[in-house]
Amino acid sequence: MRFIDEVYKLYKGHFNGDEEDITAIVVGILAEQSRDDLLDLVEEMDEEELFHMLATYMIEVMKRKVAMDDEQSPTTMMH
Template structure:
């Protein structure tokens, strides 16, 4: 995706491989975008990019839900 390539080129000297750095840059860039800007990005995606984006999002949301449920109702220890 061209937008990601542009963001990467702009910030590549700021990344040290730490996921927190990448997250901070992505969140910061997205906060600067309007809803229309974001929809335009999505509309510009090909089918594979759109599928990958939604799959990644859904997987992460499911992981968080499972983790939250595990915190609320820890599995009993089996001996």
């Protein structure tokens, strides 16, 4: 994706391999975009990029839901 390539070039020296740094930069950039800007980015994606983006998003959301359910469910012991 061209947008990611541009962001990477712009911030290349700021990444130290720490996921938190990458997350902070990406979230900061996306927060500055309008809904239309974000939809334009999606429009530029090819089918594989779109599939990967949605799959990654859905997997992460499902993981969070499972984790929340695990936190809310009392543990039961079976004898």
